[in-house]
Amino acid sequence: MPFVSVIVPCRNERPFVGQCLDSILAGDYPADRMEVLVADGDSTDGTTTLVDHYAARDTRVRRIHNPRRSTPWALNIAIGEARGAIVARVDAHAAVAPDYLRRCVETLITSDADNVGGVMRTRARDPGWCSEAIVESLGHRFGVGNSYFRIGSEEPRWVDTVFGGCWRRGVFDRVGRFHPDLECSQDMEFSLRLKAAGGRTLLAPAIRSDYFARSRLFSFVRHNFRNGEWAILPFVYSAIMPVSTRHLIPLFFVAALTLAGALAPWTIWPLIIVSIPYVLVNVAVSLLITIRRGRPKLALALPLSFFVLHLGYGFGSISGLARAMVVLLRRRRSGRGAPREKT
Numbered sequence: 399m400p401f402v403s404v405i406v407p408c409r410n411e412r413p414f415v416g417q418c419l420d421s422i423l424a425g426d427y428p429a430d431r432m433e434v435l436v437a438d439g440d441s442t443d444g445t446t447t448l449v450d451h452y453a454a455r456d457t458r459v460r461r462i463h464n465p466r467r468s469t470p471w472a473l474n475i476a477i478g479e480a481r482g483a484i485v486a487r488v489d490a491h492a493a494v495a496p497d498y499l500r501r502c503v504e505t506l507i508t509s510d511a512d513n514v515g516g517v518m519r520t521r522a523r524d525p526g527w528c529s530e531a532i533v534e535s536l537g538h539r540f541g542v543g544n545s546y547f548r549i550g551s552e553e554p555r556w557v558d559t560v561f562g563g564c565w566r567r568g569v570f571d572r573v574g575r576f577h578p579d580l581e582c583s584q585d586m587e588f589s590l591r592l593k594a595a596g597g598r599t600l601l602a603p604a605i606r607s608d609y610f611a612r613s614r615l616f617s618f619v620r621h622n623f624r625n626g627e628w629a630i631l632p633f634v635y636s637a638i639m640p641v642s643t644r645h646l647i648p649l650f651f652v653a654a655l656t657l658a659g660a661l662a663p664w665t666i667w668p669l670i671i672v673s674i675p676y677v678l679v680n681v682a683v684s685l686l687i688t689i690r691r692g693r694p695k696l697a698l699a700l701p702l703s704f705f706v707l708h709l710g711y712g713f714g715s716i717s718g719l720a721r722a723m724v725v726l727l728r729r730r731r732s733g734r735g736a737p738r739e740k741t
Contacts (some may be wrong), residue, residue: 399431399503401431402431405476406487406490408449409439421495421496422434423456425495426500439464470578470581485564487564488607493607494608495607498606498607502605514599514605515547515564517547519606523611523612527695532611532618543647559585563599580636586642587640590639590640591638627717648711652716680704
């Protein structure tokens with residue numbers, strides 16, 4: 399089996415990084431054919447102590463310092479340190495199945511894919527009706543569109559991106575590394591840059607992992623807002639179309655809803671045309687999920703969860719658009735023009 403370098407970017411992840419490392423180290427991939435590189439961004443919550451404890455017990459684990467603290471820098475620094483012919487990314491908030499690495503490597507070897515990944519099963523960090531509704535909304539097509547690594551797939555399929563990812567080392571020599579300016583969406587931008595260079599990403603449903611999502615309403619809103627911002631900001635830094643079309647739909651929905659609300663004192667019809675179909679679909683989807691799950695409380699929580707997901711993401715995208723315009727204006731005033739693509 400080829401030697402595999404597993405990269406785990408993290409910062410202040412003490413509650414989760416332990417179970418992440420446990421799941422990787424307990425897998426069925428040959429122990430002498432892998433290493434685990436934890437790229438830590440100056441954690442202050444005891445994460446470094448915990449990772450060092452794992453490193454002392456298992457020689458496969460090594461902690462790497464990430465002084466820039468951001469995720470793309472963690473990935474790029476770890477790739478530079480990696481010894482493997484194959485590089486796999488696992489997020490600290492995730493736990494992988496025992497056969498995760500083996501299936502990734504086998505799929506990569508037997509297909510002509512440049513990147514492979516599987517289905518991410520969303521799990522709640524905390525119990526409760528709110529967290530259950532959040533999990534359901536993040537795993538349904540109405541909530542996240544055709545994001546197949548979230549909603550699942552019956553068969554392997556070519557996709558725009560996957561959760562985590564597993565690449566041949568040569569991919570990074572061919573298309574560069576992760577864009578260091580992208581605090582979020584760096585995985586999507588890299589996958590689309592790989593696609594533009596002729597590479598392909600394969601989702602194999604037999605590859606499974608769990609991701610522990612934010613399960614409190616305020617943190618869910620904040621996370622969606624930030625994701626929405628970074629659905630737009632990559633356009634400022636990348637030379638390609640850096641996101642998929644589905645990432646822009648909440649922007650158009652919230653913009654239409656805001657405009658219709660502004661016109662309401664003069665005519666109510668635009669607001670009716672925009673809001674009523676959304677409400678009907680939201681309620682219908684929520685009821686179908688509630689009946690399928692046999693959880694009556696979801697009938698009230700799910701419509702709110704879907705609405706918060708879309709509204710937070712959409713307003714975040716509007717904020718991202720405003721921030722992007724500021725960046726472009728500053729560039730124009732300084733005469734620097736667009737920056738070169740960084741890899």
